[in-house]
Amino acid sequence: MNIIFSEERMPGQAVVDKMIEAGKLCVxxxxxxxETIVVSVTFVDEEEIHALNKQYRGVDRVTDVLSFPQFDDLNDLPEEGEVCIGDVVICPEQAxxxxxxxxxxxxxxxLYLFVHSMFHLLGYDHMEEDDKTEMRGKEELIMSKIGIER
Structure with a gap:
């Protein structure tokens, strides 16, 4: 798994290592x-995530994480080589x-915000109750596998 992290506002190496482990497990x-999946992770301040949330979701407030999938259907992924499935934007201050x-x-x-966002990139959503239950189950499974439980 290739995760490209922004340098600015990046958390400590222990969190980064767990994100890499979690990303691999999600995939x-x-x-x-x-080995074929690439994701970018950017850490931004409250002002920037607010602006992104307003621009891309029409929601005029700060949020914790935004997911920008590159594919509407993962069946459309190229069969050869690495492919970027999307971008994760996290606001550490909000976290x-x-x-x-x-x-x-x-x-x-x-870590939870990253896992949550990974599942959005992998095609999951939580708009309907059944979808939310399925997504939450997957999130909790991955968090458990990396040794981070409630």
Whole structure:
């Protein structure tokens, strides 16, 4: 799995290593070869994620993570070579606030946001209750596999 991280606002190496492990597990969970998958991860401040959220989702507020899938249907992926399935944008400041609200570590929140976003890139959504239940189950499975549980 090739994850291209932005240098700015990047969390510590332990979190980055867990993100790489989690990304690989997400891809494997979907029966895909992690050696062929590329994802970019950018860490931005509250002002930038607010602007992105407004521009791309029409929501005029700060959010924690945004996912930008490159494919509407993963069956359309090229069969050869590496392919970027999308971009993840995380706001560490918002993650810190949420971690405090939820009573868990900032590292856990950052990892959860990444896993959540990975499943969006892999075609999952949580608009309908059944879809939300399926997506949450997958998120919890991956978090458990990397040793980060509630």
């Amino acid at each position: 494997l969970e979907e029966g895909m070869n992690p 810190l606030l949420q971690a405090d609200d939820f009573g868990h570590s900032p590292e856990r929140e950052l």
